[in-house]
Amino acid sequence: MRAVVFERYGEPAEVREVADPEPAAHGVVVRVEATGLCRSDWHGWQGHDPDIRLPHVPGHELAGVVEAAGARVTGWRAGDRVTVPFVCACGSCPACAAGDQQVCERQTQPGFTHWGSFAQYVALDHADVNLVAVPDGMSFATAASLGCRFATAYRAVVQRGRVAAGEWLAVHGCGGVGLSAVMIAAASGARVVAVDVSPRALDLARRFGAAECVDAAAVEDTAGAVRDLTGGGAHLSLDALGSPATCAASVNGLRRRGRHIQVGLLPSATGMTSVPMARAVALELELLGSHGMAAHTYPPMLELVRAGVLRPDLLVTSAIGLDAVPSALAAMGTAAGAGVTVIEPWN
Numbered sequence: 001m002r003a004v005v006f007e008r009y010g011e012p013a014e015v016r017e018v019a020d021p022e023p024a025a026h027g028v029v030v031r032v033e034a035t036g037l038c039r040s041d042w043h044g045w046q047g048h049d050p051d052i053r054l055p056h057v058p059g060h061e062l063a064g065v066v067e068a069a070g071a072r073v074t075g076w077r078a079g080d081r082v083t084v085p086f087v088c089a090c091g092s093c094p095a096c097a098a099g100d101q102q103v104c105e106r107q108t109q110p111g112f113t114h115w116g117s118f119a120q121y122v123a124l125d126h127a128d129v130n131l132v133a134v135p136d137g138m139s140f141a142t143a144a145s146l147g148c149r150f151a152t153a154y155r156a157v158v159q160r161g162r163v164a165a166g167e168w169l170a171v172h173g174c175g176g177v178g179l180s181a182v183m184i185a186a187a188s189g190a191r192v193v194a195v196d197v198s199p200r201a202l203d204l205a206r207r208f209g210a211a212e213c214v215d216a217a218a219v220e221d222t223a224g225a226v227r228d229l230t231g232g233g234a235h236l237s238l239d240a241l242g243s244p245a246t247c248a249a250s251v252n253g254l255r256r257r258g259r260h261i262q263v264g265l266l267p268s269a270t271g272m273t274s275v276p277m278a279r280a281v282a283l284e285l286e287l288l289g290s291h292g293m294a295a296h297t298y299p300p301m302l303e304l305v306r307a308g309v310l311r312p313d314l315l316v317t318s319a320i321g322l323d324a325v326p327s328a329l330a331a332m333g334t335a336a337g338a339g340v341t342v343i344e345p346w347n
């Protein structure tokens with residue numbers, strides 16, 4: 001099969017022929033029809049993920065068709081249209097038993113713990129625990145975002161953030177995760193302040209329901225701007241980029257007893273960043289992390305998509321083939337795109 005491969009962190013990836021994957025007894029091989037370019041793929045390529053072994057094939061946000069199923073798989077067979085949460089759970093550890101597959105103790109992740117979906121085929125583990133049927137009529141390009149960023153945003157806003165109608169929600173970083181969060185929060189009746197450095201990203205945020213926008217490239221104190229626009233601070237705020245500046249701005253833009261959700265990855269030598277903890281204490285803030293979303297919690301989100309309340313299809317702004325991936329990955333280090341880029345490995 002053809003796949004995007006990198007041999008060293010941060011050095012150009014290339015497209016080459018590699019062996020087709022085989023399904024594990026509990027797993028499947030999926031023919032990849034669409035796979036999103038998520039900033040986590042860029043983090044992996046930069047060497048920020050300790051699970052990656054070189055050479056490596058990135059890609060974790062995908063949808064496609066089951067090509068082959070292992071002998072112990074009971075719920076899926078060749079021809080099924082599927083997507084998968086990028087956190088593939090084991091189904092049997094204490095976290096899985098508690099229903100928290102998104103933080104499984106023995107999780108695997110395509111594109112991180114093993115070769116991923118920037119390829120014509122990808123192997124996925126524990127298919128009966130993890131696969132999600134793509135509803136009839138939903139395109140693969142739309143379904144791919146349900147594998148990572150749209151679902152991640154849904155969990156962050158709804159499940160972790162407990163968003164309520166009438167609340168103010170701030171989103172710092174309006175890319176794939178952030179725009180999904182804007183759309184989901186607006187559909188929940190929240191009033192959204194979108195923050196980004198890219199005017200194109202802010203235009204999309206407004207289109208997806210943001211009531212207010214802050215251009216972080218033009219405003220020195222983005223947290224102050226958020227507090228001004230929200231009558232004292234947001235009830236709920238997401239760092240949907242992952243940087244010391246956006247993390248701090250998210251926390252500093254909250255009102256008393258507000259909730260901060262960290263979704264963006266914060267790579268550093270220690271994996272830590274300085275958080276305004278004095279404010280967290282004095283205002284009794286909640287500081288929460290959010291990681292993917294468990295497959296068994298997808299049905300309410302899928303129902304909102306089916307009903308047309310949520311429109312992940314609108315997030316897709318460009319489609320590319322495998323050959324364009326190396327340069328698209330490299331471009332994430334500098335230029336800010338707008339919306340979601342989907343890769344179609346057979347085109």
Ligand SMILES: NC(=O)c1ccc[n+]([C@@H]2O[C@H](COP(=O)([O-])OP(=O)(O)OC[C@H]3O[C@@H](n4cnc5c(N)ncnc54)[C@H](O)[C@@H]3O)[C@@H](O)[C@H]2O)c1
Pocket residue numbers: 037038039040041043148149152172173174175176177178195196197198201216240241242245246262263264265266290291292332336337338339
């Ligand atoms: N926790 C999880 O489960 C999970 C899942 C998916 C992605 N992620 C992480 O979420 C983050 C976002 O991923 P993505 O694919 O949506 O990224 P993206 O590249 O699509 O979007 C990032 C956005 O941030 C904006 N931005 C840049 N600098 C900014 C600043 N100073 N202030 C405000 N906005 C700024 C960019 O213009 C862009 O619109 C990444 O760190 C990714 O690794 C985490």
Ligand SMILES: [Zn+2]
Pocket residue numbers: 038039040041060061086148149
């Ligand atoms: Zn992702």
Ligand SMILES: [Zn+2]
Pocket residue numbers: 089090091092093094095096101104105106107
């Ligand atoms: Zn588990």
